[in-house]
Amino acid sequence: MIKQLIKQTLAQLRSQRMLTAVSIIGSALSIFLIMVVVMLHQVQVAPFAPVSNRPRMLHADWASMQVIDAPQYCSNGPISEKTAKSQFGKLTIPEAVTICNSETRPANLQVPGSKSVGSDLRGTDEQYWTVFDFTFIDGKPYNKADVDSKLHVAVIDRSTARLLFGTEKAAGREFLMNYVPYTVAGVVRDVSVLADGAFSHVWVPYTSFDQGEWLSNLMGSLCVTILAKSPDDFDAIRAEYERNVAEYNKEISSTGWEFITRNRPYDQEKNASVIAANLEPDEKADRRTRWIIYAILLIVPAINLSGMTESRMRRRVEELGVRRAFGCTRAQLLAQLFSENLLITILSGLIGWLASIGFAFLFSNFLFSQSYNTGTQPFIELNMLVQPSTFGLAILFCFILNFLSSSFPAWKASRANIVNAINKH
């Protein structure tokens, strides 16, 4: 039956070439538009190296404080080392907790006697290399002893290694960062700016340069990423964090300030919805908005496509009548027409999906642009875009588009009077 269905669909494709081509282009365009919107969101939440652990990550990119006696006065931003260690360093439930700069900062790199290279710099601790799964091409990451002793060691990405040393085998080599000598501990594969907290060109122990603390040394320039053993632990980790904050607030009460949590730390999806440090993101509203956009992007072309589907059915009315005469039930006819259309929609969906991937590669600069200090443009890799979830969504959208565009014409065709259909009335 499936063989017959495919054969019949191919025969239809051949016999109504113009209509089929327009239908395929229309459906492909629709899936293309939706998949571009999906990808814009997916790159923020889907796992890919070195953020393969995103489903198990919790983020505290910012913290919020308020004046104890005047809660209307707030301060929001990254935190100091002391705050990070007090609130997060004591967590017992997670697999790992890393403290690092919440944003990269510009740095000038130079091999003495050579031209300087502008790059992005991020200070981190040693746990950073556990939470994120970087691929080391040469050398290895710095360790706890290096961080504790404020050692001037660095991990650099492959492009930076080539720019500075002309080779990616740069472990052990020295360079100047903002005129301070550093030694390369390791070289990693380049990281896209889309990998948010993992992105940089150079990573050094955050202890090796001034972090610029403020507000009684409670705030600073650091953030925290937590790697849970399982997403099921998220609530327990948040509860433990709340207890740590309460305890810490007692310690710092003399400052007149206290921390408020705003339900932090956030999982990947919620963190992707953050628009300001002083607002708790509403990821459910964001999800609703996305699905409304998907619905609009599906319904509008579906209405147009249903007209074309009906036109295709009208040309086949005699055939449908003959099928009914020879024992095809209304339900079978409906299923056949629906399946035929689904095959065409899946073919269109595949074209649309591949086109969206091609588009994302070609126009990644403006599609995924991020505001980073050195103006680094995002690069895209196939594993960022080709995710089981995006593929699943593409198939789902094909089903919905097919349902919306073919249900009514197929239902109408299946209800047609057999004699009228055979006589093309």
Add this chain to the structure above:
Amino acid sequence: MAIIELKEVNKVFRTDEVETQALENVNISIAKGEFVSIMGPSGCGKSTLLNIIGLLDTPTSGTVTINGTMAANMKDSAMAAFRNAKLGFVFQSFHLINSLNVLDNVELPLLYRHGLSGSERTARAKEVLERVGLSHRMYHRPSQLSGGQCQRVAIARALAGNPEIILADEPTGNLDSRMGAEVMQLLGELNSQDGRTIVMVTHNDDQAALTDRIIRLYDGRQVM
């Protein structure tokens, strides 16, 4: 025993403005194995009668009994299964599906029969194509065949499901006399050799004379 029995069948076509009585008080009984032709002038209700016998249309009133089964109150799925098992249709314009080859066209009724594998369907379709002398054309498209060959394919399609009754609506109407004679010979063989009941609408007196009995209609009424 009658394999087809119509009692007091009336058929009225209604539009907003016009009411047309296509059949009026028609009573027909056709015995198993009979070859019957239906004749009458254009617009007298021959095709309407054949469509009602073939369960493609429903009478406005009256009863239709085929092979002991009353058609009234049959649900769509039951009626479709009944048509598939008991009835084969041959149309004046062949109504072959042009996008499919001959073999696929002949297999069509078998697609809707439960429990048949793909190879069984193909074997059965090849068998009936062999019978109508078109096995060498099975991978051709209908557009590559002559009118007579198309009608033989249509007969093969009607035979594929091995129905007891074949309903033919002017099967030679679009054919020249030689091809028409070939088709009539084939229908005659299906009746005489297989014992199939055949009901044929025709305008052709010579062909009608080859059948066992002629039912004549005039303005929707059965005339003797």
